[in-house]
Amino acid sequence: MVTIKDVAEVAQVSISTVSRVLNGTAKVAPGKKEAVMKAVADLGYQPSTVARALVGHRTGMIGLLVGCLADPFFGTLMQGVERQACAYGLQVIAAEGHHDAQREEASLRSLIARRCDALIIHALQLTDQQINDIIGDLPVVVVNRQVAGMEDRCLWFDNFEAGYLAAKHLLSCGHTRLGWIGRDQDIEDNHDRFAGFCRAIREHGIARSSIAIKEAPGTAAGGYKVAKALFEEHPDLTAVLAYNDATAAGCLRALHERGCPLPQTCSVMGVDDVYLAEYLHPPLTTIHYPIETIGQTAVKMVNSFFTDEPLDIGHCFKPHLVERGSVAQLS
Secondary structure (H helix, E strand, O other): OOOHHHHHHHHOOOHHHHHHHHHOOOOOOHHHHHHHHHHHHHHOOOOOHHHHHHHHOOOOEEEEEEOOOOOHHHHHHHHHHHHHHHHOOOEEEEEEOOOOHHHHHHHHHHHHHOOOOEEEEOOOOOOHHHHHHHHOOOOEEEEOOOOOOOHHHEEEEOHHHHHHHHHHHHHHOOOOOEEEEEEOOOOHHHHHHHHHHHHHHHHOOOOHHHOEEEEEOOOHHHHHHHHHHHHHHOOOOOEEEEOOHHHHHHHHHHHHHOOOOOOOOOEEEEEEOOOOHHHOOOOOEEEEOOHHHHHHHHHHHHHHHHOOOOOOOOOEEOOEEEOOOOOOOOO
16 A cells, blocks of 8 residues: 555655645645655555545644553643643644553544544554554654654654663762663663663673663552562662652652661662652652653644744754752762
């Protein structure tokens, strides 16, 4: 089946440009428009029924797919999306996929059925091909992932650098007896953060085999349960890096229940910098993930699909360290 990606490759333009030409939603240079239409004719491309219907009737609605509506991380993403959408006079309808391929697909199809003008999606379990097949010609921005053939419509975070920066900070504070509480799902974020963590310790001369490793669901409850087992097995750890702030919060509770003075006995770091991080006890040192800015940028990209406004953005967002009170400097 011929796809919009095939048309873009033959016409030597971006997928966004093909979408604009076919939907008639924005001005396109005559030369590019001609190349797109020729490619459409040569390939026998047929735009999807949903996309054709949307051309004639904009709903002013953006569909947003997130992992979990109750997760503070996704709450911050939704806040960024909603605020920017409001500035454009658009409404947002949200659905959750729970990092499960079937749930992600069902939620995407539900949003499409509600005639959303465009989608902003955070889907980690669907394959690149599945995403392309499901969305068809519908304008889409993919968050926290690079999808082959849609790179110009993707926004992502440097998770490798996040793990690397976190480990470097712990090492710079003198910590060498380290633990890692990762995610118990096969997701790229977790792999990249752990890879960055391992790069930093390797540069410091520490073997990966010396690291105490556990996996948790990525929630405070999961972090709490796993951290209790981790510290029972490895009471000599001086620092732990958690996959995210929620896991780190559970880890802090487990340490408090052991009667450990924090951070003197054991330091804890997370990744994300959700709004609750600074109100934990002690306030959590973490790696900032600019997810609200990414949400706002995603809406700006959606708006650019339907207007001729130029948009100059970066697609890869970088982390930075946020020092608070949960990491001790060892003498």
